[in-house]
Amino acid sequence: MPLSPTTPDLTALDLFVSVVELGSVSKAAAAHQIAQPSASSRVRYLEKQLGISLLERSPSGSVPTAAGSLVAGWAEATIRSAHELNAGVDALKARRAGRLRVVASLTIAEYLLPSWLEKFLRNRPDDSIKLEVANSSVVLERLSAHDADLGFIESPVPTPNMGSKVIGVDRLIAVVSPVHPWTRRKSVAVEELSSTPLVVRERGSGTREALELELSRLGFEAPNSALELGSTSAVRSAVVSGTSPTVISERAVSADLAAGSLVEIAIDGLRVDRELRAVWPKTRPLPQLADELLKAAPAT
Amino acid sequence: MPLSPTTPDLTALDLFVSVVELGSVSKAAAAHQIAQPSASSRVRYLEKQLGISLLERSPSGSVPTAAGSLVAGWAEATIRSAHELNAGVDALKARRAGRLRVVASLTIAEYLLPSWLEKFLRNRPDDSIKLEVANSSVVLERLSAHDADLGFIESPVPTPNMGSKVIGVDRLIAVVSPVHPWTRRKSVAVEELSSTPLVVRERGSGTREALELELSRLGFEAPNSALELGSTSAVRSAVVSGTSPTVISERAVSADLAAGSLVEIAIDGLRVDRELRAVWPKTRPLPQLADELLKAAPAT
DNA sequence: ATAGGGCCATAGCCTAGTCCTATAGGTACA
């Protein structure tokens, strides 16, 4: 559903957060390189738009009201997310300039990389990263051909001439919308899952392959598809507003689980974990920037 | 630091996400109640602003480019956060209209409530919630006086005439900036923590009390304060850019931990957990809306 | 007491982004 028409502007929220942090409208104006009256009117407009008084103004500065502190906290979360988006966009944009060329699989690029990039680029304004997104085999090709310095994939590394490091785990979990009958059950058996039509990604996608592989290892058939969609987020929203379950990366739906718009269903005896790995060609030493980026990516 | 001047507009991102979800600019325009040419030019402007081509346009609709899918995913996270902000603001704004009056302590109001509210209000546009923020004792007073229907607090409930339910746990953890020497240690002893100056909240804040209580239970003194600040997020940013550790709610810094701008330090033998509880007066039955809100708040 | 220097606010002007309607060109399918 679209955002409410009274949604505040990101830059206004950012300015307001600065006011709260710095203690005065003037200082915030300076930090954002705008004139003080502009900042003043911007914040007033924000208050009018939200219908809430956010600041206690005084000749010695401005402090947030109780509501203002709360709004500032929420705004900070939104702004952080916007920063990550910016970092991701920067990496995508760096068509040729990139001093460090990273090639990552979709899950990692989408859910993990932005925050690493944001942190990484924050203190190194002169460096840039070129980000490319591809499936696992292409990632390995690019590395072999020295078209990329550092790769990220979701599967074990079959080639011996690649260095690698596990940087996290991607667990696939079964989820349904909160009105689904399974939400009233303690758990569901694997065979019941495998005989239930699911919302799935297209054949060949890493998520789907991993699930089907694990099911066949347990001796079950691949489930029928209730609906077949081309992206993780399409699957997500289909399940939120539909009646079929799906099996999906935990990271992709963590926000939905927290918000309650999706519910995790325990599947007895099924556990699909994929290791997330950084990989690089052993043939030459890891560039220093790559090494530093890896340090920004804690092994969760 | 301020957002980059080329940060896209929230409404533009929202529109773009709709285009990706619905498969055409026209449909997205309809969903956002604007004319098709407006949507078209808005998306073009977004592409120009980001410097990335986001859509493959065709006479039968528009599909995202590879970069476009990625951007759409990041944008979705940002928009979700904005929705939560809106939900929180709505609750704060409902000065009198609220059919359900909720009073919550700061940690819960800041980090947990927005997503519950967002989910809750989504399907109940006619209902509204009035949110008040107060410390634990005021929460209990309000409930006793029937000035509120449902409360959320971080401490055990001392009064017998209140019903309550644990809805989660707030763990306090020690964190430092990534350049702090402790990051090279396996763990730190409690006595070392208690003899190190910390960035702390003002005396009387729940977080600080909980830490000092636990330390004194273990026979240690309360740590000196390197810096004393009035809000959780002020503490957070002081630690990010400073040299002193702090002990803070895990939920308040989860984004920083993920991004690597803060690092958790294991403290041997110290564990400060606070139960997050919903409370309500037993004297009258829980209103139906309160019951439904509690269902939206899964016991994590 | 008075001057200076912090703060925030209002006034008036201008630019630029975004909305609208009207129109046109493409592909697909009956």
Added chain:
DNA sequence: TGTACCTATAGGACTAGGCTATGGCCCTAT
């Protein structure tokens, strides 16, 4: 060859938000 989808351009109007200039408030130092 309509009809029904798509997307794009043109031209005009609105307004949010930027600027400079100015004024009022309160504290502090002289």
